[in-house]
Amino acid sequence: MAGYRRKSKKSGQYFAVGFAVFLLVYIGSQLWGFANIKLxxxxxxxxxIYDFVRAEATVFRSEEIIPQTTSGVTVYNYADGEEVAKNQQVAAVYQDKTVSMVNNQIEQLQQELESLSKAQTVKATRYSAVTNLSSQINDQAGKIVDFAADGVVEGIAEQKEEFVSLLNRKKIALGEEDTFAERITQLNSEIAYLQKAKQKEKGVSIDAPAAGYFCKEVDGYESILTSEALEDIDYAGYQQIVNQQPQATGNTVGKIVKTHVWYLGVDLENSQAQKFEIDDNVKIDFKFANGQTVAAKVVNIIPDDERKNSVIIFECKDITDQLLNVRKQSVDIIFTTYxxxxxxxxxxxxxxxxxxxxxxxxxxxxxxxxxxxxxxxxxxxxxxxxxxxxxxxxxxxxxxxxxxxxxxxxxxxxxxxxxxxxxxxxxxxx
Incomplete structure (x- = not known):
């Protein structure tokens, strides 16, 4: 019995010591935390910031395909997005592929010529421009790295041209080059020679069937997703059109987008669709088309029979080479800006x-x-x-x-x- 009391007494002592240690640790941590509270x-x-709706969108345009009537090497006279007149030669087809190589040479020489001509604009105040040019060169190099890291090929050539132009301008600013006049004269001579060589080859002319904007890419929806198809359309009709498969087009040179006015359709649940009214002005962010953002206006709202969904039709008027290649894509519709x-x-x-x-x-x-x-x-x-x-x-x-x-x-x-x-x-x- 005495042994039991001694054990009980020792257990009480252990408990008291343990509790005291716990209390000291707790109080210490609280004091440490309080001491470290700072303003x-x-x-x-x-x-x-923006209020926006993200949706899958479909583009409708008025377009006409340009068929390729003969086989051979196609050399284009226009880039995507450039405006052409009716019956203007948009391309020529050559039997000899060397003409295509000559055309590429001319294009590269013209790019260098433009770069050097721009560099020549740095004049007497050139040394004051060095810091600014160095900053621009660093920024441009960063853009090229970002393009490469993201796996983006489209547009990287233009970034490279700007980078080379900035380097040339810095050479002038630093006095490493007094002038590029000799090289400019040489480039003009080479371009003139190659253009004469190109003209000697007889090519089959491909003319524009209508006035508008040239685009090389043909996707088979040109006769399906048309601006005219949206006239007097109901919800079921819209679903039928956008779910059609593209048509075979055969050999083509490209197409003409006949007007700068085009349309965008999105199918939304009514909880989202009710945010829009006819004549509302919004912005459409094509985040997967090089971040293009265009102004748009709501021109039609088409509800389904059960009033669960509605198709919103937006009218757009901006034309760029990237947008001409967009047909179906996820977009952000920005309707309020704060x-x-x-x-x-x-x-x-x-x-x-x-x-x-x-x-x-x-x-x-x-x-x-x-x-x-x-x-x-x-x-x-x-x-x-x-x-x-x-x-x-x-x-x-x-x-x-x-x-x-x-x-x-x-x-x-x-x-x-x-x-x-x-x-x-x-x-x-x-």
Missing amino acids: RTEQVLDDT SGLRISSKALYHEQNIPGVYVLDKTTIRFKPIEIIKDNGNYILCEPRAGTDDQHTLNRLDMVITESGGIEMKDGVLLDEDTVKGVESSNASS
Whole structure:
């Protein structure tokens, strides 16, 4: 019995010691955490956000295919997106493939000529341009790297041309080259010689059947997804058209898009479709066509019989070489744009039911009232509240307080220099 009491006493001692250690660790961690609480701020920046609907879109155009009537090597006179007149020669077909090689040589020489001619514009103030040119060269090199990393081939040739042009201009600016006049003269001579050689070969002319915009790519939807097909169409008719398979086209040189006006159709659930009305102006972001964004207008809304879905038809008027190759693609339809000052949601306070932020103004805390434009969850777009004096008006680059660090948040509070030195600051997070 005595042995049991001794064991019980020892167990109590162990428990007391263990509890004391736990208590010390707990209190120490709390004190350490409190000591590391700091005043944190974020810088106010301008920002713009969008309300948009993402959808699968179908493009409708008025187009006419250009058939290739003879076999051989096709040499084009126009690039995608260039405007041509009716009966104008858009291409020629040659029996000898050397003509195509000559044409490529002419194109390369013309690109070099254009690059050198642009470089010649750097004049007496050339040395002041070196820093700017170096920055542009670095940016351009970065673009080429991004294109290569993303596996994007289209457009990389143009990026390379601009890169070479900038390098040539820097040579002039640094005085490494006084002039490219001799090389320019030589290039003009070579181009003239090759053009004469090309003209000696007899080629079969391929003429434009209509006026419009030239495009090499033919996808088989030219007679299906037409602008005319959208006239007086119902929901079932639209579904039937967009689900048709492309038609065989045979040998073609390309096509003519006959007008700059074209249409985009999207099928949306009514919860999304109700965001649009006839004559609404929106922007369409073709994010997979080199980031092309075009203005568009809602011209028709076609509901289904059960009122569950609607097709929205947009009218567009922008023409580019990339857009001419788009037929079916995911797009973002941007219908509302919000711009304002961006602050973290953590910085928002309400004083007497007025929303605002506390700003660290040197060593003084100031409350600055705001009007909320858009609450996006993690951050807010806002503007200064009307009628506020200059001292309490929120401005770009103000340092708003996101964590108080235990300091009283009250307008006019003064901080000591040590506290201000310990402030951690950053830009507004996304």
